[in-house]
Amino acid sequence: MPRALITGITGQDGLYLAELLLGKGYEVYGLVRGQNNPKIALVQSTVPEVKILTGDLTDISSLIRAFSVAQPDEVYNLGAISFVAYSWENASLTSDVTGKGVLNILEATRLYAGKDIDKVKFYQASSSEMYGKVQQVPQSESTLLWPRSPYGVAKVFGHYMTINYRESYGMHASSGILFNHESPRRGPEFVTRKVSQAVARISLGLQDDITLGNLDAKRDWGFAGDYVDAMWRMLQQPEGDDYVVATGETHSIETLLDVAFKAVGIDDWAPLVKQNPAFMRPAEVDLLIGDPSKAKDVLGWEPTVKFEQLVTMMVENDIAEQKAQLR
Template sequence: MPRALITGITGQDGLYLSELLLAKGYDVYGLIRGQNNPKLDLVRETVPGVKLLTGDLTDMSSLIRALNVARPDEVYNLGAISFVAYSWENAMLTTDVTGKGVLNILEAVRLYSGDDPTKVRYYQASSSEMFGKVQEVPQRESTLLWPRSPYGVAKVFGHYMTINYRESYGMHASSGILFNHESPRRGFEFVTRKVSQAVARISLGMQDGITMGNLDAKRDWGFAGDYVEAMWLMLQQDTPDDYVISTGVTHSIRDLLEVAFERVGITDWERLITQDPRFMRPAEVELLIGDSAKAKSVLGWEPKVGFTELVQMMVDNDLELQREQKDK
């Protein structure tokens, strides 16, 4: 039975990846920060087959302990402070967790592996936010990185550190440069879930409108459940490498709003939107669109869920949740 250790187990990617690995017969361990983590019950209910370990990306000794307990064949580092807007408010903490945390887990894996640098196969969750002020459209593995947020800068550090450990020590370390991926499990602070929840509440008469930031920013949105399969496929390759994972199609925030409101039968949605400068980024990333041709040719990976289906899935989920709340 193969064994895997996942950091960031409480996030949407951690939950979907856990389900995938458990279905494939893995013995799965999840790293969770703090004894009173508010998402502990969520993980236990969603993926009861996962064995939970306490640890923190900022504490290498806890990572080494987790590795010694889990004895993994594969490590998936999904842990990060991943809300971009928050990274301006807490740049130091974002750097410690999202950037230096990668160095900590890489070094812990290297020490654990001893004389066999390929004993553990390592996956690093890199991000399309690394492209920032895009220098090429679409963005591919070779595109110059120009991050526009403390989060993006921290992700660039982790990405290059993963490459460095691969080249310096011969580790089987791969990075997935994942473009925006969403799901009904997305946190409420993210714009897609903010919209799907608000649209559900508006349609049920529980909310009057939505306050938004930049409606013209464009993103390449896919389904998180599809993207975790790409993570797994990277670690099944004989040779480690870096891959862009994306749909290759871009949509604006306006498109997101239109599809979401259409799902609940509201066509004149513009009257329900208020824009507030507080939700504008200090340095905006205007257009992200990925070229995942390499992932298709090498991994055989392609996204299955399209943009419209994804947004409808999220709205339907929040309609059900809000109806339950309304009926209480």
């Protein structure tokens, strides 16, 4: 039975990945920060077969202890401070966790593997936010990185450190440059879930409107459940490498609103949407669209859920959740 260690197990990607690996017969360990983490209950209810370990990406000794218990064949580093807007408010902590945390877990992996360096396969969750001020459209594995947020800068550090460990030590280390991926499990602070929850509440008469920032920003949005399959496929390859994981399509926030409100039968949403400069980024990333041709050719991976399906799925889930809370 293969064994996997997942950091960031409490996030949407961690939960979907755990489900995928358990379905393939893995023994799965999930690293959670803090013994009283309120999200532990979510993991226990969603994927009860996962064995929970406590640890912290900023504390390498806790990672080494986790390795000694999990004894993983595969490590998936999904843990990060992942809300981009927060990274301007606390750039130092974001750098420590999202950037230096990658170095810590790479080093813990190397120490655990010892001389048999490739006995543990490593996955790093890189991000399309690394492209920032995009220098090429669409963005591929070779596009120049130009991050526009402390989060993006930290992800670039982790990305290049992963490459460095692969080239310096021969580690089977891969980075998935994942473009925006969403699901009903997405945190409510992210714009897609903020929209889907608000639209659900507006349709039920529980909320009057929604306030957003830049409606012109464009993103390449896919389904998180599809993207974790790409992660697993990377670690089944003979050697580690870097892959863009994306749909190859881009949509604006306005289009997101079109689809979300259409799902509840509202065509003219303009009176229901307000804009507030407070939600604007200090340095905006205007257009992200990925070129997933390498993932398709090498990994045999393609997205299965279209944008409209994804948004509708999220709205319908939030309507059901809101109705359940009213009972």
